[in-house]
Amino acid sequence: MNAATRSPQPPLTRSVEDYLKSVFHLTSQGGFATTSDIAEMLEVAPPSVSGMMKRLSETGLIEHVPYRGVQLTPQGRRAALQMIRRHRILESYLTSKLGYDWGDVHVEAEQLEHAVSEKLIERMADALGEPRYDPHGAPIPTAAGEIEEAELVTLADIAVGSSVVLREVGDENTERLHYLAEQGLIPGVQLTVIDRQPFNGPTIVRLGDGTTRVVGQELALLLFCRPVDGE
Amino acid sequence: MNAATRSPQPPLTRSVEDYLKSVFHLTSQGGFATTSDIAEMLEVAPPSVSGMMKRLSETGLIEHVPYRGVQLTPQGRRAALQMIRRHRILESYLTSKLGYDWGDVHVEAEQLEHAVSEKLIERMADALGEPRYDPHGAPIPTAAGEIEEAELVTLADIAVGSSVVLREVGDENTERLHYLAEQGLIPGVQLTVIDRQPFNGPTIVRLGDGTTRVVGQELALLLFCRPVDGE
DNA sequence: TTTGAGATTTAGGCTAGCCTAATGCCCTGT
DNA sequence: ACAGGGCATTAGGCTAGCCTAAATCTCAAA
Structure with missing residues (x-):
């Protein structure tokens, strides 16, 4: 039994959550996310990415093809979508309910997304009437982990x-x-x-x-x- | 020039914020907070507390009397009160605006208090009408760092x-x-x-x-x- | 086919924060 | 006055996550 099949999962760290989000965004058009693209997006040095990719593939969240790049496993994709849902619900809530300007919500949501519970996100989504798009027009993944793929x-x-x-x-x-x-x-x-x-x-x-x-x-x-x- | 007078201050870590809150609560009746009391409150081993107390006194947040215990400096008290304000405003907001039960707010606020910005707290406080007490009746420190001391x-x-x-x-x-x-x-x-x-x-x-x-x-x-x- | 630029990984090191084990201090009770 | 219990500290070690420098791989161009 390897690490990927061990259960239950420990909670993800803030850092891991950020890496998964980056990989999700960088692979949204298909293909692999490269080490240097991830490094640039997260503002860390490339070796930090290599190290993290090693750990994440050991826990089964990504698939790492050495010297090529990484992709999310279904499990990693689920976790990434959960983070994106949190982020976008938070942005929507801050804008609608607390008078935030759409230019300011990103920074705040970036911090909060690592601290909120599932319960809180669902309460906010409920208070907003289950919004489908965030203030920038980006689609909000459902609680079940589905996201609209529009051709824009x-x-x-x-x-x-x-x-x-x-x-x-x-x-x-x-x-x-x-x-x-x-x-x-x-x-x-x-x-x-x-x-x-x-x-x-x-x-x-x-x-x-x-x-x-x-x-x-x-x-x-x-x-x-x-x-x-x-x- | 020692560390305590260097500026500007780096942001406090989550861990430091928790230690400061503990010291505040343990010294609210006056006197010193002891290593073992802090350890018990934060569920860490006593040597972890000794180590942290060393770092915190170097940064001027606490006064450490070896083998006696610690007290907050004015700067540490300010930081602790800020955390307590965040915590209690969050508890109030979750209860009033998101239908949380007063028994459930503590755990959620404990996480969020490390992630929210000053701006968000003030917007929540404003939306609530600047509440003076949290759902459990505890006084909420003002943004200026003053807290009601009632004789109860x-x-x-x-x-x-x-x-x-x-x-x-x-x-x-x-x-x-x-x-x-x-x-x-x-x-x-x-x-x-x-x-x-x-x-x-x-x-x-x-x-x-x-x-x-x-x-x-x-x-x-x-x-x-x-x-x-x-x- | 070879070469070299650029990307990636490995090697080795650092800090924060945690741990256990060992040591040291304080103070009370005899 | 001092022995011993109990608390605090020091010593030493661990992991996560970051870094720089060095080694290695890939691939396109000559």
Whole structure:
């Protein structure tokens, strides 16, 4: 009997929870999460990642292919989704019930997600009416560990002339989020791409109210859209 | 320049926060907190406490008199009161806003108090209307670090025939708290001591509604009362 | 096919915080 | 006055998680 099949599991540490989340995000498009990508995301040195990957594969949370990278096992994925649910419910609660600005919730949720009980998260979810999306438009995994996989395209990829709905802002930076909110670029808003400058230049969009915005390439890559008609 | 005067302070660890809280509680009647009392309260071995006391006195949070015990410095007291404010605001919020039972809040708050920001605590306090007491009747320190020092007497010390108001339940045990709530023994209730059995036997009290309760010595020591007339 | 840049892993070391075992101090009771 | 019990401290060791430096692997380009 190896470590992966031993039971019951000890509770995960804060550090392990963070590694699992990183691997989840880095593998969301399929493939492997590399050591250096994880290191960069968590702001640790690459050897720290190698060491942790060793421990996590011994406990059966990830699959490690040496020199290639890692993927989550079903068990690791479950744990990661639980953390993401916690994070997004917390962000939603802080925004709806405690007057937090959507730019400030990420940092606070990042700390709280390691300390809250399942019970507390479910009470918050209940108080909010079981929200399906967080304040940035990201889907909230269910308590059962299912997450919506939507096909979203970044604003930078939308053809000139197309109309789309902004569904998700894939950013965590407080200042950028404040700026986007000022500009009215928040989930749910309808956009028409009326022009785009060449050489990865900015995209010019018209909002529902007829006003226009100039969105730089870097920001446009963080704005995920869906066709205006689809569900 | 020694460590105590160096600035700025690094953030306190979870462990340090717990030690400071313990010392605060153990010295609330004055005097020193002993190594073994702290060890028992935190469920660690006495040498772990000695080691931590060494570190904490180097950072100027406590005053350590070898073989005697420790006391908080003004700086340590400030940090301890901040943790107690966090804990009690959290307990109040969970009870008022998320439907927690007063027996269950302690465990949850114990985890959260290390993860919440000042900002979040103040938003919760604001949402609650700046409460002065937690669900168990314990006074909540102000954001400025002041705490009410009330002269309370345990029910076991109240003379037969006296009427008192139950002000605080000094317990954290879930089951005992559930039991007390069932019995109607919650802060604010008025009690008249109508009898007491000899040899540290139970106290018999009459509640406002005329019903009576038999309160064992052990529980009576946890029920803090004030005279019925005073503010 | 070989080579070398870049990524990864291994080696070795550090700190915080915990432990047990051994030692030292204090103080009371004889 | 001092012996001994009980508490506190020191000594020494462990793990998790981080680090830097050194060794190793991979793969693309020459």
